[in-house]
Amino acid sequence: MATTVSRPGGAAIPQQLGDHTAGRLTSDDQVALLRYMLLMRGIEERAMTLYRQGKVPGSFYDGFGQEAVSAGAAFAMAPEDRLCVLHRDLAAHLVRGVEPARIFAQYMGREDGLTHGRDGNVHFGDRRLGCVGMVSMLPDMMLVATGMAMAFKLRGERRCALTWVGDGATSRGDFHEAMNWAGVQRLPVIFVLENNQYAYSTPLRLQFAVDPVERAAAYGFPGVTVDGNDVEAVFGATLAARERALAGGGPTLIEAVTMRMHGHAAHDDMRYVPPELLEQWRSRDPIALQEQRLDPTRVAALREEVAATLERALQGALASPMPDPATAREGVFCEGEAEPLGDGLAPWSGYRGGERDG
Numbered sequence: 001m002a003t004t005v006s007r008p009g010g011a012a013i014p015q016q017l018g019d020h021t022a023g024r025l026t027s028d029d030q031v032a033l034l035r036y037m038l039l040m041r042g043i044e045e046r047a048m049t050l051y052r053q054g055k056v057p058g059s060f061y062d063g064f065g066q067e068a069v070s071a072g073a074a075f076a077m078a079p080e081d082r083l084c085v086l087h088r089d090l091a092a093h094l095v096r097g098v099e100p101a102r103i104f105a106q107y108m109g110r111e112d113g114l115t116h117g118r119d120g121n122v123h124f125g126d127r128r129l130g131c132v133g134m135v136s137m138l139p140d141m142m143l144v145a146t147g148m149a150m151a152f153k154l155r156g157e158r159r160c161a162l163t164w165v166g167d168g169a170t171s172r173g174d175f176h177e178a179m180n181w182a183g184v185q186r187l188p189v190i191f192v193l194e195n196n197q198y199a200y201s202t203p204l205r206l207q208f209a210v211d212p213v214e215r216a217a218a219y220g221f222p223g224v225t226v227d228g229n230d231v232e233a234v235f236g237a238t239l240a241a242r243e244r245a246l247a248g249g250g251p252t253l254i255e256a257v258t259m260r261m262h263g264h265a266a267h268d269d270m271r272y273v274p275p276e277l278l279e280q281w282r283s284r285d286p287i288a289l290q291e292q293r294l295d296p297t298r299v300a301a302l303r304e305e306v307a308a309t310l311e312r313a314l315q316g317a318l319a320s321p322m323p324d325p326a327t328a329r330e331g332v333f334c335e336g337e338a339e340p341l342g343d344g345l346a347p348w349s350g351y352r353g354g355e356r357d358g
């Protein structure tokens with residue numbers, strides 16, 4: 001299926017959708033991808049309400065409209081791979097096995113959250129599931145992912161690291177350092193460039209003169225562009241990049257073209273975004289696109305199941321206590337030997353009985 005994705009002020013990007021995935025995703029996989037996107041959207045919608053009720057301290061960031069980027073990329077990764085998850089990539093945590101109740105609790109600063117109340121909506125990751133929680137300095141997680149990939153190479157391990165990176169973060173020096181080292185060392189790392197048209201209020205045309213995906217060639221590895229609202233296209237591109245990395249082919253930069261449908265954070269009314277641009281992207285909602293591929297009866301049942309799951313999760317999180325203030329200084333710094341990261345879930349059925357067990 002061929003379609004186009006347009007950018008404001010730029011030429012249309014031709015897309016070849018579905019080519020990578022033909023024959024690789026079962027209908028259960030397709031439903032699973034939709035489920036992760038519905039969970040992400042449902043959690044973030046409910047969390048926005050909690051924020052407005054004053055139950056979420058600090059700021060609130062979401063990835064409304066970008067669900068396909070984290071769900072599709074994380075779904076292509078194996079349990080032993082390692083992920084650095086950014087602020088608009090909630091579905092990646094879900095794919096790796098974080099329960100929705102823990103996410104609600106995290107946002108509300110409760111004891112049962114991933115950080116037990118040490119942080120809120122953005123900086124978290126379950127290291128037992130192979131995820132590194134982000135730090136705010138962007139795009140430092142590219143360097144962390146590159147470092148993990150360097151370790152895999154030095155140890156001769158057949159594993160891959162992946163991080164997401166925003167369009168705005170590509171203008172920083174760290175982006176170039178990570179790209180350069182990954183290219184020189186041919187490291188098994190995947191950079192998913194989440195091109196959502198804006199960095200805070202700055203549109204793409206004020207950020208760079210050359211599309212950053214084209215920079216990959218300058219560092220000696222491929223840059224590919226996919227429709228970031230098509231979860232199967234993101235999955236397919238990530239799977240291909242992972243296979244390349246494991247075969248010793250080195251890194252890939254995947255540009256997922258999408259749109260930030262909400263403000264930078266909950267405080268931002270995004271009046272600087274032209275309404276017609278939003279309308280254009282609203283008609284390409286990633287959840288609606290995936291639903292069109294599936295049996296409507298199955299979709300309806302799934303939506304009901306997700307709503308019930310989220311209601312239970314929310315009630316569970318609301319019942320979670322606030323952390324004991326006396327413990328505030330515990331678990332902030334590493335004491336003693338650091339434990340290695342653990343393996344996460346990798347629900348893509350293609351790993352069952354395949355390379356993982358073989």
Ligand SMILES: Cc1ncc(C[n+]2csc(CCOP(=O)(O)OP(=O)(O)O)c2C)c(N)n1
Pocket residue numbers: 088136137138139165166167168169170172194196198199200260264
């Ligand atoms: C080094 C650095 N400078 C500034 C900031 C403040 N900041 C946080 S998010 C953001 C915009 C990031 O835009 P982009 O990379 O496109 O990601 P998006 O928020 O659009 O997903 C900025 C400037 C930061 N976190 N790190």
Ligand SMILES: [Mg+2]
Pocket residue numbers: 166167168194195196197198199200
């Ligand atoms: Mg951006």
